Structure formats: structure tokens, C-alpha cells
Amino acid sequence: MAGQRNWTSRIAWLGCAAQILFALNVLVSGLVAPNYDFFNNDTSDLGAKTSPNALPYNIALSVSGLMSFCVAVALARTLEKSRLRTAGVVLIGVFSTGQFIDGIAREDCPVSVDTSCRAAEKAGEVSIMHVTHNVESLFTFSALMLAPIILAFAFQRVETYRGLFRPSLAAGVIQLICLPIFLGMYSVGAGGQGAVEIAEFLVGVAWLAAVSRRAALVSAG
Numbered sequence: 001m002a003g004q005r006n007w008t009s010r011i012a013w014l015g016c017a018a019q020i021l022f023a024l025n026v027l028v029s030g031l032v033a034p035n036y037d038f039f040n041n042d043t044s045d046l047g048a049k050t051s052p053n054a055l056p057y058n059i060a061l062s063v064s065g066l067m068s069f070c071v072a073v074a075l076a077r078t079l080e081k082s083r084l085r086t087a088g089v090v091l092i093g094v095f096s097t098g099q100f101i102d103g104i105a106r107e108d109c110p111v112s113v114d115t116s117c118r119a120a121e122k123a124g125e126v127s128i129m130h131v132t133h134n135v136e137s138l139f140t141f142s143a144l145m146l147a148p149i150i151l152a153f154a155f156q157r158v159e160t161y162r163g164l165f166r167p168s169l170a171a172g173v174i175q176l177i178c179l180p181i182f183l184g185m186y187s188v189g190a191g192g193q194g195a196v197e198i199a200e201f202l203v204g205v206a207w208l209a210a211v212s213r214r215a216a217l218v219s220a221g
Contacts, residue, residue: 012074012216018067019209022099023202025060029053037113041194042186043201044133045110047103058103065099071208072096074215075151080158088151091143092208098140105132111189118189141182144204145175151211160218164211171207175200 029046030036033053036046045051047058072092079085108130109117120126121134149172155161178200185193 006220008074008077008219009216011070012078012212012219014067015070015072015074015212016209016216018064018070019205019212021060021067022064022205025057025064026198026201029057029060037194038198039195040113040191041110042112042197043194044102044107044137045112048107048110050109054106058106060103062100062103065096065101065103068096068099068208069093071212071215074212074219078215078218079154079161082154082157084150084154088147088154091147091150094143095140095147095204095208098136098143101136102133102140105129105136107133112186112193113189115189141175141179141200144201144208145172145179148172148204148207149176161214164214167210168207171203174203178203 026043026046030038030041030043033046033051047054047061051057069092072089075085075092076089106129108120108126111118111121121130148168152165152168152172155163155168156165178196182193182196182200184190185196
């Protein structure tokens with residue numbers, strides 16, 4: 001039993017480390033990428049085919065996605081079984097899968113700041129990988145937005161997780177506000193969409209890190 005608890009705790013800390021890796025990956029890659037602007041560029045631009053530093057960014061992104069599965073596993077092993085828990089764990093799994101695919105299905109070009117690229121996308125003149133990236137991103141964003149809202153009510157029922165009820169609701173609501181704003185800005189290439197996306201993602205991954213940390217502490221007893 002102690003061995004199982006230790007295993008679960010290690011898995012949970014790996015899930016926490018995944019969120020730190022993701023945040024550092026975006027920060028470092030954005031700082032070293034020529035002409036990258038955190039305010040206007042989407043994070044996806046860092047992994048686009050036109051980005052000179054795309055390979056290390058995409059590798060780290062896919063690795064962080066795989067590691068994020070640990071959050072789902074840790075929750076499944078430490079949170080009381082319920083339909084809410086199952087739905088939340090599945091949504092985290094969808095997010096993790098999306099991040100993994102994100103590092104493989106790359107944009108052809110930076111839609112957020114390149115008008116010709118945006119026009120090509122609207123005309124359907126982009127590659128299947130570019131289209132896959134867009135579809136995957138919508139599912140990934142949506143899963144990360146819905147997971148904290150659903151799991152908030154699962155957390156409320158369990159004493160060891162109850163402290164995450166309000167932070168989870170807040171994380172979900174903030175993303176619920178940011179996502180339609182970002183999508184609207186993305187469709188027209190409005191300035192500032194990068195900042196909205198980063199705010200949304202940071203809230204989501206910070207929540208995942210907090211959940212992983214709690215799971216590690218719960219499993220450790």
C-alpha cells in the first residue's frame with residue numbers, strides 16, 4: 001500500500017512538473033525567437049513551419065503533453081469515484097492529448113501576425129497539418145476550460161480536495177471569458193490576441209499544477 005502511495009505521489013509531481021515545463025517552454029522560446037511578440041503572436045507561432053526554433057519548442061510541448069497525463073492518473077487514484085471525477089479526468093486527458101498533437105501538427109505560418117497567412121487559411125489553402133492544428137487547438141482549449149468547472153463540484157464533495165473548489169471555479173470562469181475573446185480576435189487577426197491566449201493558458205496550467213500538487217500531498221498521506 002505504501003508503495004502504491006509513493007508511486008501515485010511521484011506521478012502527481014510529474015504532472016505538476018509538466019505545467020512548469022510548458023510555461024518555461026513558451027517563455028524561453030518566445031524570448032529567443034526573432035520578432036516574436038508575446039502581446040500579438042499566438043504561442044502556436046513558436047512551433048510553425050516558418051519558425052527558426054520550432055523543433056525544440058515542439059519537442060518540449062509534446063513532452064509536456066505526455067507528462068500532463070499524470071495529472072489525470074493521479075486524480076483517478078486519489079479522488080473519490082464519481083461521474084464528475086470521470087468527466088474531469090477525461091477532459092484532462094483530452095487536453096494532454098491535444099498538447100502532444102500540438103507539437104506534431106504545426107501551423108504552416110503565423111496566422112496571428114501574417115495577413116497573407118490568414119488569407120490562405122480562410123481560403124482553405126493551408127496544409128492538412130495546419131487544419132489539424134486548428135481543430136485540435138479548439139478541443140484542447142475547451143477541455144482545459146471545462147475541466148476545472150466540472151472538477152470543482154467533485155472537489156467540493158471530498159474533504160482533502162475541498163480547498164480547490166473556489167480556485168477551480170475561478171480558473172474555469174476566467175478561461176470561459178478569455179476563450180471567446182481570443183477566438184474573436186484570432187478570426188480577424190486583432191492585436192493583443194497573444195496576451196489573451198497566454199492569460200488563458202497560464203490560468204489553466206496553474207490550475208493543473210495546483211491539482212497535481214494536491215494529489216501528491218493526498219497520496220503521500
